[in-house]
Amino acid sequence: MRHGGKKKDSESTQIERERGNVCENCKAKLTVVYDGFNFVVQTFIEEHTHPLATPSRVHLLRSHRGVSDTKIKLVKKFSNVNIPLYQQFELLETQAGGHESVGFIERDLRNFERDEREKIKGRDAEMLYEYFKSEEDKDSDFFFKFETDNNNRMTRCFWVDSVARKAYTHFGDVVVFDTTYNTNRYAMIFSPLVGVNHHGQTTIFGCGFLSNETFDSFVWLLETWLEAMKIAPTVIITDQDQAMTKAIAQVLPNTFHRYCVWYILNKFQEKMGYFAHHNYYALFKTAIWESETVEEFEKSWYEALEISQPSSKEWFEEMYKLRGTWIPTYVKQYFSAGMSSSQRAESMHAFFKRYCSKSNSLMDFVTRFNRALAHLRHEELVADHGD
Template sequence: MEENSVDELSYIPQVGDNQKPEIGMKFESLEEAFSFYNQYARESGFSARMSNSKTSKKTNEVIWKKFVCFKEGHTDAIRWSKQSKSDEPIKERARGEIRTGCKSKISVVKEQTGLSWVVSTFIESHNHSLSTPSKVHLLRSHRTVSAAKKALSQQFAEANVPTCQQMRLFEIESRGPEHVGCTERDIRNYEKTLRDEHKGIDAETLIDFFLSEKDKSSTFFFDYETDSDNRFIGCFWADPVSRRAYTAFGDVVVFDTTYNTNKYGMIFAPFVGVNHHHQTIVFGCGFLSDEKTDSFVWLLNKFLEAMPKGAPNLIITDQDPALTKAIGEVFPKTIHRYCLWHILNKFPDKLNPATFRDHYQSIKNVIVHSTTSIEFERSWEEVMNCADLVENDWLSLMYELRHKWVPAYFNHVFSAGMSSSQRSESSHSFFKKYVCSNNSLMDFIIRFNKALRHQRHNELVSDHTDLNE
């Protein structure tokens, strides 16, 4: 322990009264002592940090603590990153907080009698330039995400407000970035800390949440699947409102798995349809860890188990071989239609740029506007010959599958006005306002439920309009 005398006429300072530390000052706790020194550091233009401590051999309690300038100690001016391909280390630009061996510090010692902490050492001078008042708010020890901002940030995140926009709102509230008290990077670090806290227990929390919902309502459906190592690999859920909606509107279902919505890369798999206002409604949802046939079979069976009126008459999906096989196995009597929108979006990749520019519109007209299968087949042959695409392997395959995606083959089938799974794409677009790829599973569910309530409120508004306006 450092040997410095302590004045008998010591006193307890009031934190924040713009004074320098002095030997003999007393503080009721280490936190109060550091707060005082950090405030002094802010007014002086440097950042403070906690350093060494010593403990009592008898009680193992801290009896001495040192607070230092953030440039205390030494670091190399050049930092080294991982090895390059040539096995030569890569130099990175030196950052601002390089330590310079600054000796500025304060030490506090715990009184042998009493609970106070007493300043035993104070060195004021620095060996580096100090920050100007306009920049001092950027120093590390003077930045903190307050409890109020943490709460607001979580609320903003639930509404899917990006971090950069959160900072703009904080700046407006604080009347300038220098008064916010933290930076955008601090907010991002806080968000990462929250995500890390849920890591490893996220699936357990999700399961517990759905099981509690099941306890609240006997008509809430939930089930999940684990692999041989007891790892969570999928689940399906449908609340009472969704199940009732399927009874009324479940003749046609759109199922799409092209939207990843969480940081684990699990696939969000919603089953959607349309109501009497032609608004998108959700019948049930799932998470899948992969897009293999067995995973789809499990999910479709859970959907069938949950829905009161059995399989739909028509299901629209993207062109996925594993999903096609699963639907044929689980829904053998359901008409399976491929998403026209997805297929049309593939044309730019399947045709060379000149052919696409000159002939795509003609091909699309044949697909969309043919009213009978005979008309489509005749017009398709004509446009293929005209565009010199008869030998195109992908188009030949799509022609072989024409009964699964060309509208002319479905004119006799009720489809609730849906020609493709673009209805699902529209649903994804809506939910993207609430969820993002950084969400944990539980975070996703919280936000998804808010979006679902908003979607259902839109239906109430339309019902009200029909009856009263």
């Protein structure tokens, strides 16, 4: 308890958080002075004006709590592997032999992480830029580009290392491009470009952060990526985002743009209606996946339409007009590395979200991304070794 009493401002209208009284005007104290030769007790008043903390509560006193440097290092390692804070504290409790032996409480840990976030507040993009510059110094083939607005806030960035650029020269015929949310606290849109290697494993061809999904943003990202890679892919697979479609047509005019089959099929129930989907969806699946010729597909497609009478005929007419971009029998002349949809990118997003969360700073995200990327590349090494 503190010496002195708590002052009250009767004129204040500010609502304060309820908290325990830590000022008891207690006179108990111990004063020690150094007389030039020894430390000497100058004052000792033993009597307290309040009950003392019981042994079971001593570890809760602020004077007895503190996150040590050793614990800080351990907590940072836990955070690097995306262990939630409450589980971090449970691990520390287990290691210490009980919560009373940890040295602090869970709130102290939350306050520490809050203070760490405050340290980089307003400097996150600057730190990321400095990190990319240091990577560029270490790796002459590391490539990155930043773009900022009038307030010097990052709006777009792209990066790719030498390993990914080399992989692209071998496996870059087919690229899957998709975006995802909830990977960082600024709601920047994570935009990886991925493909498959000689083991059928996912490989990364570069990544970007975008502040929005507009035509201009996609043009910037694709042009920057092409600047790094030099050669355009033969095929690119995406969903049906219109801004992305227009950007690809402008930046990659000689690349065949294939739409994701999985993305389109997922809309069938909505566009058919529940009853029609339940009873006749199998007819469309047969037409899409089992037709070996264009004529066979068209015959099966029209029969399925005639029988099912879907609720949104306009959408099915639009999908039929676009059949040359997503129906297997129309696109089979293009090498697609066994990929017919952007599910490769979707599974990649799910993989990265095991390492990242929407509370990450940009620098946190890239640190965790690099660890996930190292895992992917080690899996390729293991497969190579098995060969």
